[in-house]
Amino acid sequence: MSAHLTLGIPEHLDKLVGLVTAFHAEAGIEMSDDQRRTGLAPLLEGIPHGAAYLIGPPRAPIGYVVICFGWSVEFGGLDAIIDEIYVRPGVRGRGIASETLIALPRALAAGGLKAIHLEVDRTNKAALKVYTRAGFRPREDHMLMSRKL
Incomplete structure (x- = not known):
């Protein structure tokens, strides 16, 4: 099984x-x-704020990852956050x-991405293991905070 990534396009909406x-x-x-479709459709239509990728074969994907782009002075330019990642x-x-x-x-570093971030439940040992293996490290003196609008 491979983690082959395919950039999502509008035809992938139902699968996603x-x-x-x-x-x-x-x-x-x-x-x-309907709310999911509203959140996904612009990513598949090419908005510059993020992208959705299918994991595995596009006709029968085994997962997906959604990444959203931002800008960071601290990291020196374009950064991103992994909004969601899922494997069946x-x-x-x-x-x-x-x-x-x-x-x-x-792949995204070749396009100028300087840093990538993600959020994880500190009690999710399996996810922590995967993220650590992939090179992500906690920033001990920092935590992600959110305000829903």
């Missing part, structure tokens, strides 16, 4: 909604499919998420 729904059910995120439960444990988290930043 299905994967996002599965991830949200696992994570306890409640929203309608049946294929977990094969290194697919790790491969994705290593390949995606390398």
Whole structure:
């Protein structure tokens, strides 16, 4: 099994909604499919603020990753946050998420990306292991804070 990445396009919307729904059910995120479509569609249509990638073969993806772009003076330019990453439960444990988290930043660095960030539940030992293996490190004196608008 491979973490081959395919940049999402509008024709992938239904497949992505299905994967996002599965991830949200696992994570306890409640929203309608219409809300998911509203959040995903612009990414697939090419807005400059982010992108969605299918993991695995586009006709039968095994996961997805959504990345959103920003700008950081501290990191010297373009940065990004991994908004969501998901691999189907049946294929977990094969290194697919790790491969994705290593390949995606390398590819984006060629386009000028200076840093990539993600958020993780400190109690999720499996996710911490995957993210550490892919080169992500906690910033001990920092934490992500959010304000919903």
